[in-house]
Amino acid sequence: MNENQNAINKRHGDIERLNRINFRPILQAISRPGSLHSIEFHDNSGILATAMLLLYPSIYFYSNIDISWDLIAAVTGASQGGSNTADYLFCREPCLKEIEVAKTGDTENPEKASTLLIEVNNFSSGVDVQLSGPGIKNMKQCTLPISKELITARAEKNKSFPMGIDLFFLSSKKEIMGLPRTTKVEIL
Amino acid sequence: MIKRVFAFIDEDAKKEIRRNLLKAVAIPGYIVPFSSREMPVARGWGTGGLQISLSLLQEDDCIKVTDQGCDGSVNAVNIRDFITSVSGVKATVNTRDATIIQTRHRIPEHPLTEDQILVFQVPYPEVLTMVEPDMAKQKQIHADSDYSKLWVLLYEDTSQYGDSRISNRYPVEINSHYMMDPSPIPKYDIARLNNSPALQLFGAGREKRLYAIPPYTRVTPLKFNDRPFIVEDFKGKSCKRCGAEGIFLDEIHTTGSVHYFCSDTEFCDNKLKEAKDAIER
Numbered sequence: 044m045n046e047n048q049n050a051i052n053k054r055h056g057d058i059e060r061l062n063r064i065n066f067r068p069i070l071q072a073i074s075r076p077g078s079l080h081s082i083e084f085h086d087n088s089g090i091l092a093t094a095m096l097l098l099y100p101s102i103y104f105y106s107n108i109d110i111s112w113d114l115i116a117a118v119t120g121a122s123q124g125g126s127n128t129a130d131y132l133f134c135r136e137p138c139l140k141e142i143e144v145a146k147t148g149d150t151e152n153p154e155k156a157s158t159l160l161i162e163v164n165n166f167s168s169g170v171d172v173q174l175s176g177p178g179i180k181n182m183k184q185c186t187l188p189i190s191k192e193l194i195t196a197r198a199e200k201n202k203s204f205p206m207g208i209d210l211f212f213l214s215s216k217k218e219i220m221g222l223p224r225t226t227k228v229e230i231l
Numbered sequence: 232m233i234k235r236v237f238a239f240i241d242e243d244a245k246k247e248i249r250r251n252l253l254k255a256v257a258i259p260g261y262i263v264p265f266s267s268r269e270m271p272v273a274r275g276w277g278t279g280g281l282q283i284s285l286s287l288l289q290e291d292d293c294i295k296v297t298d299q300g301c302d303g304s305v306n307a308v309n310i311r312d313f314i315t316s317v318s319g320v321k322a323t324v325n326t327r328d329a330t331i332i333q334t335r336h337r338i339p340e341h342p343l344t345e346d347q348i349l350v351f352q353v354p355y356p357e358v359l360t361m362v363e364p365d366m367a368k369q370k371q372i373h374a375d376s377d378y379s380k381l382w383v384l385l386y387e388d389t390s391q392y393g394d395s396r397i398s399n400r401y402p403v404e405i406n407s408h409y410m411m412d413p414s415p416i417p418k419y420d421i422a423r424l425n426n427s428p429a430l431q432l433f434g435a436g437r438e439k440r441l442y443a444i445p446p447y448t449r450v451t452p453l454k455f456n457d458r459p460f461i462v463e464d465f466k467g468k469s470c471k472r473c474g475a476e477g478i479f480l481d482e483i484h485t486t487g488s489v490h491y492f493c494s495d496t497e498f499c500d501n502k503l504k505e506a507k508d509a510i511e512r
Binding site: 055058059060062063064066067069070071073074075096097098099100101102120149150151153154156158176177178179180204205209223224225 | 236237238242243245246247249250251252253254255256257258259261263286287288289345370371373374375406408409426428430445446447448449
């Protein structure tokens, strides 16, 4: 019994450690749009690692990624919801429909908007853009690893600040990039 | 076996604070409500800043806690001791060594870097309390971005007294949208909020609110275009201890005389040390 309890405690301790290691790069990613930050994976997955960090009992999540979410739901206590009701959407492209229906909050409660975490292959291919806005010193040029349609759909969602959606991109190289609703994206 | 939690707060509480911090950074200047937990410090004594710091901490962090520029005040010492005792992280008084700086009512004099996070303890997070006491109406004003009541207050003060009577908690506009309470920092520090390389987080534990200013974000004080923003004037005055000029000074009145000392004690100690080292070289 004691051994089992110790094993459970160790497992919880490992997850809590992973969460605090991953929170800082995620916070830096949303604070400094367009910059890359390293995260640690959970079970070889950045999506699962961020799900462990972000989900808790009062949160709804949605995913179009073909992995088992039962264990994540059981461990975090979060519930699965639709793409139009979820607080966090874990996606892989194509996810145009998800962006179009994601929550944007309202003017009184803009924090009730959805955050999308999009799994991408790498940050070397995609659309060359110029970013500006809070968190960026003057301007920043980078490559967004998504389609032009997705960039246009995001701009449409974010046209009425403070309402809007926040995005994160996660690569297989354990890198994360943030794109908050305040960031202006110009396609080069 | 009793499981010891790193940094005092349980994981679900940290997750809620972290989620709200991410939202606060994504919506600069917007006040995000959070379910502020009971801490072993009385509410109103830095529990908001403390909860943010504890949710940020990693094992390799180095924390600095300062209270009105002083690392040796009772509030700063107790919060610093508490944080180190529940997390085991290193503590410092040196601004340059710190990765997280928790502060009450001042921004350290030494310029901050992109690798640092500044956490403010906030007593009253709502900038509109002086013109609108109703919380529902405050929320509506922020939603409409209609800050005419603040502008009227500024107009009345300017027409009657020549300038705003607000000495601290001076209203600031974040990224040309939300008006925000910058916590009771002096006017001298207001300009230093603008375009800061460091991420700035604000926590009000008693009021259960947190908000943020991302790095490199435009922060402007509430001011008419044709009126200058006048900060505390220390022209011709210097620190009696280290001789520093052009920084924020504390004014100490003794019988029949006034003395000035650096408000930031770490800055003062470093300046003294540098002068001493230069003499020894």
